[in-house]
Amino acid sequence: MAETGSEDSIDITLEGSGPDYIASICVRDHWDELNEDQQTWCANRICAAVVADGETTDHLKIIGRNPIDGSRPAAFVLAALFGKELHPFHAAV
Numbered sequence: 001m002a003e004t005g006s007e008d009s010i011d012i013t014l015e016g017s018g019p020d021y022i023a024s025i026c027v028r029d030h031w032d033e034l035n036e037d038q039q040t041w042c043a044n045r046i047c048a049a050v051v052a053d054g055e056t057t058d059h060l061k062i063i064g065r066n067p068i069d070g071s072r073p074a075a076f077v078l079a080a081l082f083g084k085e086l087h088p089f090h091a092a093v
Contacts (some may be wrong), residue, residue, distance in 0.1 A: 017070030017071065017084045018068070019045055020045060020046070020049040020070020020071065021070055021073050023041070023045035023074065024046060024076065024077045026038070026048060029081055039084070039086065040087070043081055045074070046077060046081065047081075049075075
């Protein structure tokens with residue numbers, strides 16, 4: 001059971017994806033307002049969300065369009081990270 005106290009898979013997915021949505025919004029809309037630690041957290045969270053199921057062979061996960069999964073907004077803003085200044089030791093996931 002997840003921290004939500006629920007066994008519902010949607011509740012669990014929402015709880016896990018929330019930080020990915022926040023990181024994506026912060027990169028897209030508030031990057032210059034973030035301090036170095038916040039920028040690093042956002043960049044690491046986005047990269048982790050995008051590669052989370054990268055090794056899966058589950059066809060449904062590969063083609064799925066799950067609107068509550070955090071990998072979707074993370075993938076959308078991933079390209080924006082390439083134009084941001086990250087400190088070299090923070091760039092790796």
